[in-house]
Amino acid sequence: MTGVVGAVVEAWGELRIHKLRVLLALIGVACAVTAITGVTALVSMLNQSFTEQTERQSGRSVTLNVNAWPQGAQATAPAGWDEAFGRVLERYDITYASRDEWTQAAMRFPDGTRSTQVRAVDADLGVINRIVPEQGRWFTGADEEALAPTLVVNEAFLRASGLTDLSSRPTVQLGDRAPVTATVIGVLRDEWPGAEPSAFVLYEHLHRWIGPDGSGARSGGSGPAVADPMMPVQVPAMLLWVPAERSAEIGESIQRDLQATAPGWQVDVMDNHWDDGGLDRATKWVGIGVGGFALLLGGLGLVNIALVTVRYRIREIGIRRSFGATSGRVFFGVLLESVVATVVAGLVGVVLAVAIIKNIPVERVFGGGIQDMPPFPFSAAMVGMAAAVAVGALAGLIPATFAVRVKVIDAIRY
Amino acid sequence: MSLLELTDVTRSVRLPDDRLLHILQGVTVAVDAGEHVAIVGRSGTGKSTLLNILGLLDAPTTGQYLLEGVPIGTLSNGARTKRRGRDFGFVFQQFNLLPGRTALENVSAPLLYARGRQFWSRTRLAAEMLERVGLGDRVDTMPDKLSGGEQQRVAIARALVRGPRVILADEPTGALDVETGGEVMDLLDEIASQTGAALVTITHDLAVAARAERQYRLAEGILLPISLDTTSEWMGDVPLVADRSSHTERRLPDAEVHA
Structure with a gap:
């Protein structure tokens, strides 16, 4: 020593x-x-x-992307798709998940009404896709209980509204048949130069106030899309952030579970795992x-x-x-x-x-x-x-x- | 049993031309605890070699060296080194203080190789030893800021700090003036007698040699006991009386003694 x-x-x-x-x-x-x-x-x-x-771009590693496709022209929307989403989260103990539905909605800008791309998601998408708004904020769970829809828009949307920031707490009229006023709570950077105006809305809000066709015609609450003879039948995709080491096993199980829920539909589960x-x-x-x-x-x-x-x-x-x-x-x-x-x-x-x-x-x-x-x-x-x-x-x-x-x-x- | 005992010790080295140079021949000497022995002789006669052998820095070519009855030849290098650190304290002519270290650090340096309480209390022990040699107020002074006498006192404190059984002093006053040399020898004698350590002094200064209880003269590798007539004026004309009839010496001329 x-x-x-x-x-x-x-x-x-x-x-x-x-x-x-x-x-x-x-x-x-x-x-x-x-x-x-x-x-x-x-x-x-x-x-x-x-x-x-x-x-x-593609979510946390590993995010399972669940998509369902009708197998025939006569296929109807599977009943209980949203309930199946809830069961999947519970059964596989998934903390962060989001439904993901794309649609067009009529929005009133100073220069007139435009059909604008709307993406209906759950608040968890902010975590899954690391979404950090340039201004304002992303959705929270509390927004789902709001008495009016809220939007997170891109910079192009803000410019088209004649605004530069959110200090005036801007709102926008959505829909043409039964317009509803939505509040803009956040602004995201444009994904590319010259991007068209687009907005995120909560999935629940879409179905509660706007309607899956973006008309503003209420569908009477959350649920699968209302069949429109002119539109192809679709169900929202699901984005599920699962543990990487169990992603393959969970993916297979979820595919089986959802396939059983949607007869006549092809359910695909893909992961974004990369090395x-x-x-x-x-x-x-x-x-x-x-x-x-x-x-x-x-x-x-x-x-x-x-x-x-x-x-x-x-x-x-x-x-x-x-x-x-x-x-x-x-x-x-x-x-x-x-x-x-x-x-x-x-x-x-x-x-x-x-x-x-x-x-x-x-x-x-x-x-x-x-x-x-x-x-x-x-x-x-x-x-x-x-x-x-x-x-x-x-x-x-x-x-x-x-x-x-x-x-x-x-x-x-x- | 003597503390140190050399019997018929020789030391030879082989020269580049393959000849053997006999530095020491048949050296026999014994030193007891607490004794002061002086060895005089001119340069090149093997004084330092003898001191190195006594201090376990060198080994005899032939002959026996007993340290407290233990034949040194039977000890491993490591054991010899440890005994050297524990049992011997060296005082050199040129002080050999470690440059860049304070007086305190110099004195505590040997305690870095000690064990137990000596190691852990090294700073306190060194400070006490410096106090004892009268340098209590110079503990933080660098060697180059000390006078020659003070440096030698630091060297003495360093030699004594581990409480050695034997102090080997190689020309301890060689680099000092007469008065300072006398003071240093007073100190060395005093501390050696207080601690009971044997003191072996190599010197060409007869005044220093005269302080010893026994004196030896080393000439051409042969060690002879001598006695100095301290009642005469030996600083000028040195009367020396050899004890051995076969190696009678009547006197050691100045030129030879002070060489």
């Missing part, structure tokens, strides 16, 4: 005495650890950014490669300076041998100096990496904010530290061997 503590104390003392040479030798090591740790953290952020962008590990792995290896090369250079500098210093300290080593320092202790001491120094450099490197990562303008670098910022990669910091210790040990081996070979008598007289 005292031997180890003594060696550490001795090594720390040496480093304190030789601050300048330690500093010079360790800049490279610190930079290398910063590179390894920082690049790994950046890769995590890049990966998260990529994942979030993908999830905005994004390739990007992650490639960039990680690039980071490790760059950091490893920097560590090699730093280590060589450390060896060089340590060798020069040991030659300079031959007399001191001899004096310490006269105090009773064994050759093992001298070897361990010189080795430990190098290791202690690189550990300090490693810590500095990790702190630098943290400081850099925390101050990165995420919006500018990744072209969009990261909703769930990945935690600082502790494992990368550990890898960086371990690499620094290994370099310190390797860099210390040569001067330590040299120090042990010094003859005590010659060293004292040196």
